[in-house]
Amino acid sequence: MSTFASTRLLRELSELQRDPPPGIYGVLRDNNIMIWDVIICGPDCGPWQGGTFQLSVEFNNDYPLQPPIAKFNSKMYHPNVFEDGTICLDILGYNWSPIWSAPFLLVAIQSILCDPFVDSAANFEAARLFVTDKRAYNRKVSEIVELSWT
Template structure:
């Protein structure tokens, strides 16, 4: 039986296949158009990378400056920066995060229930994986399709809102101890590489 919700989800799926947003993938699960699996890929954590680049400088010791010439100094500085940036950023760039979208027959008049399957540490994601995002709650509109939902989640991951926390520990760390927050996010990203 083809209901309005199912027809709309088929349109959303075709649109997502034809013109997928960067860093996002999604499809119905096991031929059930009402249940989708989706993946958001690591470019969402580019904000963490930018924070790392801005917060943590890597300078060679002053003693090296007096011993080596200017050209060698440039090589040492560049090497130190590249080594540390690559080491710290590789995980932030390559994470893969899985989520599910459960639709009701009221879609698109009501939003889906969206939940991360992957372990997350983020100010706006609850421990059970559900997401505190206005368009999935009080700001929902039938004009949003699956691509818009996933893109909004991707944006939220890149730009957390610590003033509306679902995870108070992550919000506090994000606001007060960014280095510690970034370390924890990196750990979880690295775990995502081996998670099923």
């Protein structure tokens, strides 16, 4: 494990726990600084409101030079989330910058719930419904929100 990565992650986790962004909470998994378990609450917009979604974030030894892997463990229905929960977001790939922190990334993930990038969809059905039939999309999301309570 890289000392630089673990030192930075300790600082970022401390920041997240001391002054968490609204609706975002994170802890270490099995006392491992490289794997975080996160809860992201649905933002107060549209059908995501009231949801509580579990997410895992795995960092590698090259962090912050390389982005972490973020994956929803909760069932999701979203244009930018693959069936297995992996998140398709440019800052988790080619647009990553070492100046960004894990808390920044978590806020970005929370924000795409209400504002998806339908042009780079991971779930084509969700993207199509979001664009063509917002009412049907919102019904499916409401079902996912209810599942998040159990």
